[in-house]
Amino acid sequence: xxxxxxxxxxxxxxxxxxxxxxxxxxxxxxxxxxxxxxxxxxxxxxxxxxxxxxxxxxxxxxxxxxxxxxxxxxxxxxxxxxxxxxxxxxxxxxxxxxxxxxxxxxxxxxxxxxxxxxxxxxxxxxxxxxxxxxxxxxxxxxxxxxxxxxxxxxxxxxxxxxxxxxxxxxxxxxxxxxxxxxxxxxxxxxxxxxxxxxxxxxxxxxxxxxxxxxxxxxxxxxxxxxxxxxxxxxxxxxxxxxxxxxxxxxxxxxxxxxxxxxxxxxxxxxxxxxxxxxxxxxxxxxxxxxxxxxxxxxxxxxxxxxxxxxxxxxxxxxxxxxxxx
Amino acid sequence: xxxxxxxxxxxxxxxxxxxxxxxxxxxxxxxxxxxxxxxxxxxxxxxxxxxxxxxxxxxxxxxxxxxxxxxxxxxxxxxxxxxxxxxxxxxxxxxxxxxxxxxxxxxxxxxxxxxxxxxxxxxxxxxxxxxxxxxxxxxxxxxxxxxxxxxxxxxxxxxxxxxxxxxxxxxxxxxxxxxxxxxxxxxxxxxxxxxxxxxxxxxxxxxxxxxxxxxxxxxxxxxxxxxxxxxxxxxxxxxxxxxxxxxxxxxxxxxxxxxxxxxxxxxxxxxxxxxxxxxxxxxxxxxxxxxxxxxxxxxxxxxxxxxxxxxxxxxxxxxxxxxxx
Numbered sequence: 001x002x003x004x005x006x007x008x009x010x011x012x013x014x015x016x017x018x019x020x021x022x023x024x025x026x027x028x029x030x031x032x033x034x035x036x037x038x039x040x041x042x043x044x045x046x047x048x049x050x051x052x053x054x055x056x057x058x059x060x061x062x063x064x065x066x067x068x069x070x071x072x073x074x075x076x077x078x079x080x081x082x083x084x085x086x087x088x089x090x091x092x093x094x095x096x097x098x099x100x101x102x103x104x105x106x107x108x109x110x111x112x113x114x115x116x117x118x119x120x121x122x123x124x125x126x127x128x129x130x131x132x133x134x135x136x137x138x139x140x141x142x143x144x145x146x147x148x149x150x151x152x153x154x155x156x157x158x159x160x161x162x163x164x165x166x167x168x169x170x171x172x173x174x175x176x177x178x179x180x181x182x183x184x185x186x187x188x189x190x191x192x193x194x195x196x197x198x199x200x201x202x203x204x205x206x207x208x209x210x211x212x213x214x215x216x217x218x219x220x221x222x223x224x225x226x227x228x229x230x231x232x233x234x235x236x237x238x239x240x241x242x243x244x245x246x247x248x249x250x251x252x253x254x255x256x257x258x259x260x261x262x263x264x265x266x267x268x269x270x271x272x273x274x275x276x277x278x279x280x281x282x283x284x285x286x287x288x289x290x291x292x293x294x295x296x297x298x299x300x301x302x303x304x305x306x307x308x309x310x311x312x313x314x315x316x317x318x319x320x321x322x323x324x325x
Numbered sequence: 326x327x328x329x330x331x332x333x334x335x336x337x338x339x340x341x342x343x344x345x346x347x348x349x350x351x352x353x354x355x356x357x358x359x360x361x362x363x364x365x366x367x368x369x370x371x372x373x374x375x376x377x378x379x380x381x382x383x384x385x386x387x388x389x390x391x392x393x394x395x396x397x398x399x400x401x402x403x404x405x406x407x408x409x410x411x412x413x414x415x416x417x418x419x420x421x422x423x424x425x426x427x428x429x430x431x432x433x434x435x436x437x438x439x440x441x442x443x444x445x446x447x448x449x450x451x452x453x454x455x456x457x458x459x460x461x462x463x464x465x466x467x468x469x470x471x472x473x474x475x476x477x478x479x480x481x482x483x484x485x486x487x488x489x490x491x492x493x494x495x496x497x498x499x500x501x502x503x504x505x506x507x508x509x510x511x512x513x514x515x516x517x518x519x520x521x522x523x524x525x526x527x528x529x530x531x532x533x534x535x536x537x538x539x540x541x542x543x544x545x546x547x548x549x550x551x552x553x554x555x556x557x558x559x560x561x562x563x564x565x566x567x568x569x570x571x572x573x574x575x576x577x578x579x580x581x582x583x584x585x586x587x588x589x590x591x592x593x594x595x596x597x598x599x600x601x602x603x604x605x606x607x608x609x610x611x612x613x614x615x616x617x618x619x620x621x622x623x624x625x626x627x628x629x630x631x632x633x634x635x636x637x638x639x640x641x642x643x644x645x646x647x648x649x650x
Contacts, residue, residue, distance in 0.1 A: 067507075132567060142504055145512040179467055179555040186552060187470040211559025215567045227511060228553045230504040234536025235557060242457060242540045243568055243587070250586035253578040261575035262568070 001031055001095045001302040002056075004085040007038030008063035010100025011288050014042055017100065018049070020294035025054055027295070032302055035094045037085040058093075060084035063101070066287065070104030074112060082106055086113040089280045096281030096301035098272065100289040107143050110275050110282045117310065119317035120277035121148070124155050124226070125284055126162070127233050128270045133217030136175075137163060139276065142230035149192035152176070152223050153320070156203050158276035159221035161316040166307040175209030175219030177228065183208065193223070200323055202316070240265040271296025274304055277313070281305050326356055326420045326627040327381075329410040332363030333388035335425025336613050339367055342425070343374070345619035350379055352620070357627055360419045362410040383418075385409035388426070391612065395429030399437060407431055411438035414605045421606030421626035423597065425614040432468050435600050435607045442635065444642035445602035446473070449480050449551070450609055451487070452558050453595045458542030461500075462488060464601065467555035474517035477501070477548050478645070481528050483601035484546035486641040491632040500534030500544030502553065508533070518548070525648055527641070565590040596621025599629055602638070606630050 005021055007014045021034050033054040036043075043057045062080040064073045074083060082105055088094040090113050099106050107123060116123065124140035137159045144151060156174045163172040176194055178186040183194045185208065197205040209218045214232075224232075240262040247253045271293040272285035281304045285297040330346055332339045346359050358379040361368075368382045387405040389398040399408060407430055413419040415438050424431050432448060441448065449465035462484045469476060481499045488497040501519055503511040508519045510533065522530040534543045539557075549557075565587040572578045596618040597610035606629045610622040 132570060145504070177556060179470070179552055190552075211556040211561075212563035214560060215563055227504055227515075228556055231502060231536040231553055232556065232560060235539060235560065236536075238537035238540055239564060239568075243564075245457060246589075247578075247583065247586055252582045252586045253572075257577045258572065258583075261572055261577045264571075 001305045002033045002035055002093075003298050003301045003305075004035040004037055004058065004088045004094035004097045005294075005298065006081045006085050006097070006099035006101055007036055007042055008060075008081045008101065010285065010294070012290060013063075013100065014038060016289060016291045017294055018046060019291035020298060021055070022049060023291060023295045024298040025050070028299070028302070031306075032298070034298070035085075035088055037081045037088070058084055058088055064105040066102045068102070068105070070102065070108040073105055074109045082109045083113065086110055086280075086282065089282075090114055095305035096283060098283045098285065098294065098297045098301050100285035100287055100294055100297070102287065103142060103284055106282060106284055107275060110278045110280070114278045114280035114282070117277050117279050117314050117317055119321050120154055120158070121151050123275050123277035124151075124158065125275055126159060126273040127229075128273060129214060129222070129233070129236060130264050131215050131217040135270075136214060136217065136219060136222050137273070138214075138222045138224065138229055138233065140224065140226035140229050141233045142226045144226040147189065147225040149189055149196055152189075152193035152225075153196040153200070154277065154317070155223045156197055156200075156205070156221060157316050157320045158313060159223070160203060161313050162274060162276065162309065163220055165312045166304055166309055169220060171204045172220040173206045173218075174203050174221045174223060175206050175213075177222055177224035178208035178210060181208050181210065189225075197223070200320065202319055202323060236265075272300050274300065274309065279310050279314075281309055326630050327358045327360055327418075328623050328626045328630075329360040329362055329383065329413045329419035329422045330619075330623065331406045331410050331422070331424035331426055332361055332367060333385075333406045333426065335610065335619070337615060338388075338425065339363060341614060341616045342619055343371060344616035345623060346380070347374060348616060348620045349623040350375070353624070353627070356631075357623070359623070360410075360413055362406045362413070383409055383413055389430040391427045393427070393430070395427065395433040398430055399434045407434045408438065411435055411605075411607065414607075415439055420630035421608060423608045423610065423619065423622045423626050425610035425612060425619055425622070427612070428467060428609055431607060431609055432600060435603045435605070439603045439605035439607070442602055442604050442639050442642055444646050445479055445483070446476050448600050448602035449476075449483065450600055451484060451598040452554075453598060454539060454547070454558070454561060455589050456540050456542040460595075461539060461542065461545055461547050462598070463539075463547045463549065463554050463558065465549065465551035465554050466558045467551045469551040472514065472550040474514055474521055477514075477518035477550075478521040478525070479602065479642070480548045481522055481525075481530070481546060482641050482645045483638060484548070485528060486638050487599060487601065487634065488545055490637045491629055491634055494545060496529045497545040498531045498543075499528050499546045499548060500531050500538075502547055502549035503533035503535065505535065506533050514550075522548070525645065527644055527648060561590075597625050599625065599634065604635050604639075606634055
């Protein structure tokens with residue numbers, strides 16, 4: 001598997017992506033090669049760092065910043081790392097693309113370059129939430145502020161397929177984020193989505209999941225709109241630091257020991273989630289990703305590509321549409 | 326101050342409210358009397374428990390359960406504790422009402438019985454989130470699934486007024502829950518609300534607040550729609566138990582000590598928040614409230630009544646409308 005890596009994406013670029021590249025090549029010597037996407041200057045500076053055989057370079061002189069309008073920036077910056085990297089995936093020169101750059105730009109560029117899979121209105125971004133029993137894939141976490149019921153239905157299929165085919169989870173339980181257990185709660189959009197999910201034999205729908213049931217592991221895929229998903233994700237990411245600070249302040253426990261026990265809450269352990277619903281593999285890492293997280297993102301890209309993620313998703317979506325929506 | 330207490334509200338009723346009543350009378354002997362609202366049978370059973378001088382009884386034979394339609398139940402059950410208790414507030418026989426019964430029924434009954442204050446479309450429910458620097462009042466946490474920009478503007482005034490006048494916080498910082506720091510993020514409703522809040526000189530608006538900034542104490546009042554607020558509240562309430570379970574499982578720390586340090590995360594420490602925007606004092610407690618939480622709710626009701634909560638809110642809303650919306 002050859003993974004294209006955005007060397008200019010993320011707050012710690014280019015150091016973090018470069019370090020992640022070196023780490024990934026060391027860690028997975030047998031099944032991974034990289035296409036490093038970045039400015040020619042960087043290629044010259046780093047030429048001694050990477051052994052030639054498993055690393056190729058792709059020149060891209062521009063980067064897209066978090067303050068730019070995604071749609072405008074992607075259209076104007078044809079020589080950006082995001083656009084060049086995704087073109088490499090589209091043209092078969094890479095099997096997947098990994099970036100810690102701005103999510104919006106990566107989403108837009110992925111849609112424009114790779115295209116949407118049939119049956120997807122807009123691509124959702126997923127994120128893993130650690131739970132008492134493992135982890136839950138929460139989607140969307142930010143790409144779709146306003147969602148329609150049929151989009152939530154799509155998210156359920158996209159997430160289920162990923163867990164089943166790439167992560168090999170037998171029969172993923174799908175939950176619908178809501179403010180009560182009854183089907184009619186939460187407003188019209190959610191209530192209609194509840195009907196669609198309930199009626200779909202291709203999903204293992206376990207019903208509404210309330211806020212306090214997420215960390216207990218009530219479901220494997222949690223379907224929600226991008227606004228609430230994004231707020232929850234960021235809130236959860238702030239928890240470990242907050243709790244450790246509380247203990248430090250209270251003078252209880254041994255900091256290092258407690259921190260170690262909470263390390264599974266650290267998003268860098270997961271390192272990126274696929275962008276769902278596009279015809280190819282795009283892995284979106286957190287903007288603040290350190291090398292470790294990006295390295296895990298590279299692993300995720302390789303796994304997605306190896307499992308034929310895009311093509312099995314296409315099949316699953318076709319089955320959903322035949323289900324009579 | 327005389328507080329009316331719903332003896333049939335909450336999962337642990339009537340024991341928890343009865344115990345809360347006894348505790349409150351003990352704790353605040355100088356400024357509190359109670360109007361206990363419940364069935365005649367209970368009055369007979371408990372007649373030896375309460376000294377007559379500071380306790381009066383109000384007969385109400387029915388209760389409203391969590392599975393009932395709030396609007397229907399309130400209309401049909403004229404002899405329910407919620408309806409009778411709120412009538413007592415309306416008629417001046419009590420200064421406030423406290424219930425751990427179903428939120429929806431209490432909201433509906435409060436609107437029908439006490440009436441809305443001018444300038445309020447629908448009443449929001451607030452909840453306190455513990456933060457690194459104190460606590461933030463998050464509203465709405467469940468009464469309004471779909472909100473309009475002007476409702477978010479109303480929430481800001483209602484919350485600010487409460488903090489300023491009842492809790493005596495000098496200049497409450499108002500934040501708008503969003504998925505980015507830029508004003509235009511989060512969709513049309515949020516972006517329009519951002520404009521209303523920014524333009525209002527009667528508010529100390531500090532801008533958008535993202536998920537990870539809540540527990541750092543970025544604001545004193547966090548304005549949001551009822552869906553995301555409810556999900557966040559329940560998620561947060563599940564955190565202390567989850568974290569302690571993680572430590573227990575990892576065999577680190579000393580459970581009692583860690584639990585004690587996290588006790589401030591326990592909602593029973595706060596015990597109910599006012600229903601905002603109605604012409605009177607209604608305090609809504611969690612359905613699972615133990616006696617301690619309901620007792621704190623009684624305290625909150627007395628404080629609200631003493632501060633003239635409803636009338637100062639009326640003035641604040643009038644000023645908001647004059648502000649030129």
